Amino acid sequence: MTKTSHSNTFTGWREWVSLPDLGVDWLKAKIDTGARTSSLHAFDIHEFEQDGAPWVRFKVKPWQDSQADAVVVESPVHDRRAVRSSSGHAQERLVVELLIRLVDREVLAEVTLSNRDEMGFRMLIGREALRQGFSVDPARSFLGGRAPREARRRNRGRI
Numbered sequence: 001m002t003k004t005s006h007s008n009t010f011t012g013w014r015e016w017v018s019l020p021d022l023g024v025d026w027l028k029a030k031i032d033t034g035a036r037t038s039s040l041h042a043f044d045i046h047e048f049e050q051d052g053a054p055w056v057r058f059k060v061k062p063w064q065d066s067q068a069d070a071v072v073v074e075s076p077v078h079d080r081r082a083v084r085s086s087s088g089h090a091q092e093r094l095v096v097e098l099l100i101r102l103v104d105r106e107v108l109a110e111v112t113l114s115n116r117d118e119m120g121f122r123m124l125i126g127r128e129a130l131r132q133g134f135s136v137d138p139a140r141s142f143l144g145g146r147a148p149r150e151a152r153r154r155n156r157g158r159i
Contacts, residue, residue, distance in 0.1 A: 035126035041116035065157030103144035
């Protein structure tokens with residue numbers, strides 16, 4: 001895992017990321033400097049207790065236009081936060097910590113769980129994750145490389 005550094009890795013306004021601890025190799029994310037915390041599309045969210053601590057079980061759909069390859073995740077609850085959406089509505093969301101691989105670097109980030117079914121991206125990468133040594137070039141995309149053709153086709157619901 002990469003620690004906070006002063007060197008910068010450039011990222012475009014959208015990137016293919018992976019969530020190695022979840023077994024999600026490809027997920028298209030929007031780099032969002034307007035969002036403080038990163039956000040992940042999650043559904044079937046259920047809270048439970050494990051060894052006296054709060055945990056959450058949820059599912060992740062890595063593909064934008066497909067139900068295929070959903071992953072079941074169990075994680076400790078890191079926090080609960082009131083988050084204001086781009087439309088101005090406040091909502092309490094669960095926060096988990098996830099390892100994110102972005103442009104060939106791994107960072108540990110706080111990620112809110114949210115229903116992003118109506119959104120174009122399954123994940124937003126917010127400022128707190130980007131502070132770990134990233135600079136955003138808003139005129140470019142996929143500086144970390146493109147996903148393999150099969151992953152791109154799955155993301156468009158064509159497989």
